Amino acid sequence: MAFSDTVRHSYQTDIEGIRAAGLFKEERYIHSPQASGIEVEFPVGSPPRKCINICANNYLGLSSHPEVIAAAHAGLDSRGYGMSSVRFICGTQDIHRELEKRLTEFLGTEDTLLFPSCMDANAGFFEACLTEKDVMIADRLVHASIVDGMRLCKAMQDTFKHSDMGHLEEKLQEHQDKRFRMVITDGVFSMDGDTAKLDAMVALAEKYNAMVFLDDSHPPASLAKPAEARTSIVAYSARST
Amino acid sequence: MDEIGKAVRDYIIREYVPEGDDREITETTPLISSGLVDSFSMVSLLRFLEKKYAIHIPDADATPEAFDTIERIVVLVRRFQKAEVGSV
Numbered sequence: 137m138a139f140s141d142t143v144r145h146s147y148q149t150d151i152e153g154i155r156a157a158g159l160f161k162e163e164r165y166i167h168s169p170q171a172s173g174i175e176v177e178f179p180v181g182s183p184p185r186k187c188i189n190i191c192a193n194n195y196l197g198l199s200s201h202p203e204v205i206a207a208a209h210a211g212l213d214s215r216g217y218g219m220s221s222v223r224f225i226c227g228t229q230d231i232h233r234e235l236e237k238r239l240t241e242f243l244g245t246e247d248t249l250l251f252p253s254c255m256d257a258n259a260g261f262f263e264a265c266l267t268e269k270d271v272m273i274a275d276r277l278v279h280a281s282i283v284d285g286m287r288l289c290k291a292m293q294d295t296f297k298h299s300d301m302g303h304l305e306e307k308l309q310e311h312q313d314k315r316f317r318m319v320i321t322d323g324v325f326s327m328d329g330d331t332a333k334l335d336a337m338v339a340l341a342e343k344y345n346a347m348v349f350l351d352d353s354h355p356p357a358s359l360a361k362p363a364e365a366r367t368s369i370v371a372y373s374a375r376s377t
Numbered sequence: 378m379d380e381i382g383k384a385v386r387d388y389i390i391r392e393y394v395p396e397g398d399d400r401e402i403t404e405t406t407p408l409i410s411s412g413l414v415d416s417f418s419m420v421s422l423l424r425f426l427e428k429k430y431a432i433h434i435p436d437a438d439a440t441p442e443a444f445d446t447i448e449r450i451v452v453l454v455r456r457f458q459k460a461e462v463g464s465v
Contacts, residue, residue, distance in 0.1 A: 276418050283417050295418040297395060 169200035193354065254353045255281040261349070262289035262318075269315035273307045273346075275299065275332070277325050282351060286320070298325075301336045308344035317346035324354040378404055381430075381451045388425050389447070393418065404448040409441040419444055426450070432457040 154160045165177040167184040170192055175184040198204050211231065221227035236248040251257035258281040262272060270291040274282065277298045286293055292314065296304040304319065311317050319341050321332040334350070341348045378386065386402050393414050394400065408414045414422060423439050426432065434457055443453050 274417075276415075293420050294424075295421060297393070300396070302396075 170194055171197065171200050195354075254351065258282045258285040258351065259288060260285070262286055262291065266291035266316060266318060268292075270318065271311045271314040271316075272318050272320055273304065273311065274320035275322070275325075277327070278320055278322055279326060279351060279353070282320060282322075291316075291318075299330070299333055301333055301340060304337065305340055305344075308340060308346055312344065317341075317344065318349055319346050320349045321351070322354075323350055323352035326354055378447070379451065381454055382447050384429065385426070385447050385450050385454075388422070389414070392421060392425075402447070404451075405446050407445055408447070409445045414444070416441060422450075426454055430454050430458060432460075 151160070162179065165180065165184075166174050167177060168175040170189070171194070172189055174187055174189045176187045177184045192199070215229055215231060219227040219229065223232075232250060236250055239248040239250075240246070251260065258279070262285045266272065266289055268290040271294060272286050272289065272291050273294045273296060274286060275298055276295045292311075294307055294311065296307050308317060308319075319337055321334075321337060323334070324331050332350070334348075338348055340346070382404055389402055389408065393408075394402070406413075409416070409419065419439075419441070422444065423434060427434060432454065434453065438453065438457075443449055
C-alpha cells in the first residue's frame with residue numbers, strides 16, 4: 137500500500153494513543169495445536185511456555201480432534217485445498233451440500249447454508265433478507281458482528297433493553313406498520329454468558345407476526361441435545377408452517 | 378428544565394434505563410460517554426426527536442457528542458426547529 141508521510145504519521149499517532157490508553161493488544165503466538173493445554177510464546181521472542189487455555193471457543197475440543205484432522209486430510213487428498221471461487225460461480229462441491237444436509241438433520245432446521253464463519257453469516261444475512269420496508273429489532277447486547285451486519289442492511293434499526301421482554305413487546309407494537317419485523321438475539325451473550333429468553337421471545341414473535349433471528353455461536357449444550365435446546369425455534373418453525 | 382428537556386428525559390428513562398434502576402438523569406448527565414446510550418441504540422432516540430418535533434437531523438449532526446447530554450440535545454432540537462421554520 138502506498139501512502140504519504142502525512143497518512144503514516146496520522147496512523148502512528150492513532151496507534152500511540154491506543155498504546156497510551158493501555159488498549160493495544162499484543163498477539164500471543166501458540167506453538168501447539170488448539171487445546172486446553174497449549175504452548176504460548178509471550179512476550180514475542182521468549183521461549184514458549186505451557187499454559188492452560190480457557191479463552192478459546194473450542195467447547196467440545198473439535199479444533200484438534202483426531203477424527204476431524206483425519207477427515208481434513210482425506211478432503212485435501214480427494215478434493216484439493218480450495219475452490220478459488222465464490223459458491224454460486226463454481227465454488228460448490230458435493231461435500232458442501234452433504235455437510236449442509238447433515239447439519240439440517242442434526243439441528244432440525246428446514247435447510248442450512250454454510251458460511252466461512254458466523255461473522256460472515258451475520259454480515260451477509262440481513263441485507264439479503266430485509267429491505268427498507270422492514271425493521272430489525274435487536275437486543276442491545278447482541279454481538280458486534282450482528283451490529284455490523286445490521287448496518288449493511290437498509291431496513292430500519294431498533295433495539296430493546298437487554299432481555300427485557302416488556303420493552304421488546306412495545307417495539308413490536310410500535311412497528312406493526314412495517315412489512316416484516318425481525319427480532320434479533322444471541323442465544324448465549326458472549327460477554328456475560330447469560331442466555332436469551334427464547335420461549336418468551338418466540339411467543340411475542342408469534343403474537344406480533346415477527347421472525348426471530350438467533351445467533352447460536354455459543355450454544356448451551358445444544359450440540360449434546362440439539363432438539364431440546366432449540367425447542368423454541370423448532371416449535372416456532374413448526375407452528376409457522 | 379424546559380418542556381423539550383423533560384420530554385427527552387422521560388424518553389431516555391423509558392427507553393434506556395433498566396427497570397429498578399433509580400439513577401437521576403439531569404440536563405448534564407452524560408448519556409453516551411457514560412455508556413447508558415450507545416451508538417447502536419442511539420438511533421431510536423434520533424427517531425424519537427425527529428418524529429416528536431417534526432425535524433430532520435442530518436447524519437453529520439447526529440453525533441455522539443451532540444447527543445451526550447439532555448442540554449446538548451435540546452440545543453440540537455431547537456436549532457433544527459428553527460431551520461424547519463426558516464425553510465417554510
